[in-house]
Amino acid sequence: MKFANKSFSFFVLLLLFPIFLLASTENQPLSVAGIRIEFILFALTLIGVAVFHHRTFEVALTGLLAIAGYKLFFDTGYHFQEHFFGQNSLMEQLSDKHQRQGEWSILINLFGLLLGFGILAKIFEDSGVPDYLPKFLPDDWKGPALLLVFIFVISSFLDNIAAAMIGGTVALVVFNHKVHPGYIAAIVAASNAGGSGSIVGDTTTTMMWIDGVSPFDVLHAYVAAIVALLIVAYFASFQQDKYQRITADPKEGTKLIYSRLLVVLMILVGAILSNVYYDMPALGVWISILVGATFIKIPWHEAKDAIKGTIFLLCLVTAASMMPVETLPNASWITAFALGFISAVFDNIPLTKLCLEQGHFDWGILAYAVGFGGSMMWFGSSAGVAITNKFPEARNVGTWLKHGWHVMLAYVVGFFVLYGTMGWHPSDNKSHTEPASNCKVIDCKAKINAESLNQSLE
Numbered sequence: 001m002k003f004a005n006k007s008f009s010f011f012v013l014l015l016l017f018p019i020f021l022l023a024s025t026e027n028q029p030l031s032v033a034g035i036r037i038e039f040i041l042f043a044l045t046l047i048g049v050a051v052f053h054h055r056t057f058e059v060a061l062t063g064l065l066a067i068a069g070y071k072l073f074f075d076t077g078y079h080f081q082e083h084f085f086g087q088n089s090l091m092e093q094l095s096d097k098h099q100r101q102g103e104w105s106i107l108i109n110l111f112g113l114l115l116g117f118g119i120l121a122k123i124f125e126d127s128g129v130p131d132y133l134p135k136f137l138p139d140d141w142k143g144p145a146l147l148l149v150f151i152f153v154i155s156s157f158l159d160n161i162a163a164a165m166i167g168g169t170v171a172l173v174v175f176n177h178k179v180h181p182g183y184i185a186a187i188v189a190a191s192n193a194g195g196s197g198s199i200v201g202d203t204t205t206t207m208m209w210i211d212g213v214s215p216f217d218v219l220h221a222y223v224a225a226i227v228a229l230l231i232v233a234y235f236a237s238f239q240q241d242k243y244q245r246i247t248a249d250p251k252e253g254t255k256l257i258y259s260r261l262l263v264v265l266m267i268l269v270g271a272i273l274s275n276v277y278y279d280m281p282a283l284g285v286w287i288s289i290l291v292g293a294t295f296i297k298i299p300w301h302e303a304k305d306a307i308k309g310t311i312f313l314l315c316l317v318t319a320a321s322m323m324p325v326e327t328l329p330n331a332s333w334i335t336a337f338a339l340g341f342i343s344a345v346f347d348n349i350p351l352t353k354l355c356l357e358q359g360h361f362d363w364g365i366l367a368y369a370v371g372f373g374g375s376m377m378w379f380g381s382s383a384g385v386a387i388t389n390k391f392p393e394a395r396n397v398g399t400w401l402k403h404g405w406h407v408m409l410a411y412v413v414g415f416f417v418l419y420g421t422m423g424w425h426p427s428d429n430k431s432h433t434e435p436a437s438n439c440k441v442i443d444c445k446a447k448i449n450a451e452s453l454n455q456s457l458e
Helices: 002-021 037-051 056-074 080-085 090-095 104-126 129-135 142-155 160-174 181-195 203-210 221-243 258-278 281-292 301-321 333-342 348-358 363-376 382-390 397-403 405-422 441-457
Strands: none
Touching: 037 056, 037 301, 037 397, 056 301, 104 129, 104 160, 104 258, 104 281, 104 301, 104 382, 129 160, 142 160, 142 181, 142 221, 160 181, 160 382, 181 221, 181 363, 181 382, 181 397, 181 405, 203 348, 203 363, 221 363, 221 405, 258 281, 301 348, 301 382, 333 348, 333 363, 333 405, 348 363, 363 382, 363 405, 397 405
């Protein structure tokens, strides 16, 4: 224990070291071997999360402070206010969701959703529905497989965080609180897969929709997502069945509490409506919770229990958003494939924003890559962080990779099935009516003009 504490203390000093000693005297961004110091600090933070899996909160917070400190004091080109609050006033951004440019709305949404859906999961658990489900689920390995299909389906029209939390709640009940780590990874994978082809199923696809991408341009992501689900469900279900078989019959005296089911429905509908009309799903969640508090007892302690994991994710998302990533490689299937692996450790929200600015991606392939790719690591998606609030034993990179190996296999196979059957069909979103400052404008225009010329000649 003493050795571990000393190692952690040394790691913290290593993270903070560049702020005090490596700052450029010329007020120019510092690089080590051609790599910006922000990337090095972020990489150290991710390594720390993997190594010190019992101190992930402290590691993420220290990493954020180190990166923010360096950006604020030594990067003269960085504008803190513009990054977090945008160029327009908050009132203008609140009145028009398309004007939101800062990170504030993303962070508030994540904070509200993770805490709100934690409460939702407990209300759903106490409604009696999970106790009834063994009556409808097969008693062998097909039971956990069917549960993953259920999670996939509800994630297509709900937020993937909600789908993962509901699925995790059901798993705790039907498997007598003995859930295999590989199956926990499969729950996250199923929720992310289900949301990848739907504009209301994942934050990244909703961002594409708001930016002008047609809902039909992401729909073919389901070709890969269904293949990935089948692979994950097959292997994870055998893992779970061998570890703890599903409960054969419902508990005696189980009753449905319809008032709690009503609140669950209110929360889900509120999230969808406020997401569509205000781009703030957390707003609808918490309005519904407060209304529901007038006629049922709300388990407020669930929010308290989830606060640490929520702040952990916000630290990683905020740190990732401050990375000096101004351009991506040219849009291609290879770039999209690589982004899937990057999404496992680098938050997919800023990655998606960069892709939308650059344009000319196949949005269905990209949606699958950045959506499902985050399932390969427990902190690679908000659904993963949310589910580990219920299953803290899964907050271990080694355990996740060892038992959830089928998620990576599913990602690769699903990607190439999609690419092999549908091909690569890039299209532009409406943001390209005005060239984005970070986009390779000349390259984009040249490709578009070349395609227009070819169509005219044909």
